[in-house]
Amino acid sequence: MRYISTRGNAPALNFEDVLLAGLASDGGLYVPENLPRFTQEEIASWAGLPYHELAFRVMRPFVEGSISDTDFKQILEETYGAFAHSAVAPLRQLNANEWVMELFHGPTLAFKDFALQLLGRLLDHILLKRDERVVIIGATSGDTGSAAIEGCRRCENVDIFILHPHQRVSEVQRRQMTTILGENIHNIAIEGNFDDCQEMVKASFADQSFLKGTRLVAVNSINWARIMAQIGYYFHAALQLGAPARSVAFSVPTGNFGDIFAGYLARNMGLPVSQLVVATNRNDILHRFMSGNQYFKETLHASLSPSMDIMVSSNFERLLFDLHGRNGVALAELMSTFKATGKLSVEEDRWVEARKLFDSLAVSDEDTCATIADVFKRTGEVLDPHTAIGVKAARECRRNLSTPMVVLGTAHPVKFPDAVEKAGIGKALELPAHLSDLFQREERCTVLPNAIEAVQAFVAQHGNRGRPL
Numbered sequence: 001m002r003y004i005s006t007r008g009n010a011p012a013l014n015f016e017d018v019l020l021a022g023l024a025s026d027g028g029l030y031v032p033e034n035l036p037r038f039t040q041e042e043i044a045s046w047a048g049l050p051y052h053e054l055a056f057r058v059m060r061p062f063v064e065g066s067i068s069d070t071d072f073k074q075i076l077e078e079t080y081g082a083f084a085h086s087a088v089a090p091l092r093q094l095n096a097n098e099w100v101m102e103l104f105h106g107p108t109l110a111f112k113d114f115a116l117q118l119l120g121r122l123l124d125h126i127l128l129k130r131d132e133r134v135v136i137i138g139a140t141s142g143d144t145g146s147a148a149i150e151g152c153r154r155c156e157n158v159d160i161f162i163l164h165p166h167q168r169v170s171e172v173q174r175r176q177m178t179t180i181l182g183e184n185i186h187n188i189a190i191e192g193n194f195d196d197c198q199e200m201v202k203a204s205f206a207d208q209s210f211l212k213g214t215r216l217v218a219v220n221s222i223n224w225a226r227i228m229a230q231i232g233y234y235f236h237a238a239l240q241l242g243a244p245a246r247s248v249a250f251s252v253p254t255g256n257f258g259d260i261f262a263g264y265l266a267r268n269m270g271l272p273v274s275q276l277v278v279a280t281n282r283n284d285i286l287h288r289f290m291s292g293n294q295y296f297k298e299t300l301h302a303s304l305s306p307s308m309d310i311m312v313s314s315n316f317e318r319l320l321f322d323l324h325g326r327n328g329v330a331l332a333e334l335m336s337t338f339k340a341t342g343k344l345s346v347e348e349d350r351w352v353e354a355r356k357l358f359d360s361l362a363v364s365d366e367d368t369c370a371t372i373a374d375v376f377k378r379t380g381e382v383l384d385p386h387t388a389i390g391v392k393a394a395r396e397c398r399r400n401l402s403t404p405m406v407v408l409g410t411a412h413p414v415k416f417p418d419a420v421e422k423a424g425i426g427k428a429l430e431l432p433a434h435l436s437d438l439f440q441r442e443e444r445c446t447v448l449p450n451a452i453e454a455v456q457a458f459v460a461q462h463g464n465r466g467r468p469l
């Protein structure tokens with residue numbers, strides 16, 4: 001499989017190189033040159049397969065030429081065998097023809113584990129083969145950091161540095177990062193805010209001389225392998241609900257448009273997906289596009305669903321590329337307009353095309369809590385605030401009551417106790433067994449001033465399993 005840039009002016013890469021690449025050199029994002037397409041018979045024959053075997057069949061074309069079938073099978077079995085629920089992504093019914101797909105049975109209790117657990121193992125496999133070491137640097141406001149660290153903790157050839165704003169993440173979130181003690185794991189608390197952390201990461205990618213030649217890898221949501229890993233569970237849910245004989249709809253709590261884009265790809269690969277609902281909080285740039293063809297930046301608002309607090313959606317460019325007939329030149333122009341003016345809209349017929357599949361809703365904090373309370377009252381299930389937004393949007397936007405609607409359950413409610421409490425649920429939530437001693441574990445973290453020189457010096461000093469680069 002070869003991968004091309006959405007802006008049409010960067011070299012095509014194979015899977016191995018796309019795994020190690022961040023943005024393409026022309027500023028675009030990598031996408032497959034040709035999407036694999038499965039027949040209905042083929043998809044039907046996968047019914048009942050264990051999760052890792054289904055994932056193998058769905059993802060195999062994307063890694064072809066870079067990873068052997070035997071190795072890839074084993075990697076997938078290890079990745080998803082470590083999840084706490086033997087069904088990996090179980091469905092729970094809330095209502096007539098309405099389900100939540102629980103994607104939070106991985107080690108950090110959020111759906112990002114599906115991608116980052118796999119990414120860590122893929123990196124390790126390819127780096128061992130190439131006998132190469134890399135450094136990962138990332139910034140987190142809480143959630144992605146722990147999933148990335150958990151994903152890389154066993155990687156022989158990766159050192160990971162995660163920056164978080166000192167004393168500005170919740171205790172559970174901090175402990176999920178700082179209690180992982182491998183010699184290649186480096187938690188840095190910056191005396192600044194999340195934007196300061198992110199700026200330092202960006203600047204480090206722009207000038208990598210402090211790394212003395214070691215390659216820097218991005219594990220943020222634009223990494224193609226993360227998108228790829230999220231396609232599998234759309235097939236998994238749909239097959240259980242009668243696909244391919246029957247169509248299925250999905251509602252996806254959305255921030256950077258990575259997760260829902262994987263659903264869009266599943267459909268283009270042959271899965272009968274009749275509707276995709278973009279569910280956002282009040283940071284609703286995607287809802288503004290879907291409802292009125294207006295994509296423009298606004299100020300960031302803190303919400304009860306912090307993992308969806310974004311100003312722009314980094315993966316949306318991948319959908320725009322398809323809407324423009326995969327014309328890289330047209331897309332480069334569109335994105336440069338967006339960069340200059342902070343807004344864009346597309347020609348009417350392209351927008352109408354998108355609306356055939358996508359609907360959207362922006363959900364307030366108030367409605368998020370009301371949905372958590374309503375679902376608890378009717379079913380006894382406690383939803384996390386992100387998932388609740390998905391449920392609310394599914395109910396408002398649903399086109400056809402006889403089509404199964406699956407809401408992606410993106411996080412475990414124990415991660416977001418504030419929202420659950422605000423929803424008036426008195427029940428105390430317990431950490432799952434594998435995290436029950438989280439508050440007793442030893443922590444390791446370095447506090448650094450809000451200065452890029454200090455951070456880069458620290459990386460250079462510790463980037464080789466705690467030793468200097």
Ligand SMILES: *Cc1c(COP(=O)(O)O)cnc(C)c1O
Nearest residue numbers: 254255256257258259307410411
């Ligand atoms: C990251 C995240 C999202 C948003 O996913 P995107 O792929 O960025 O759209 C939703 N919910 C939770 C809990 C998340 O961690």
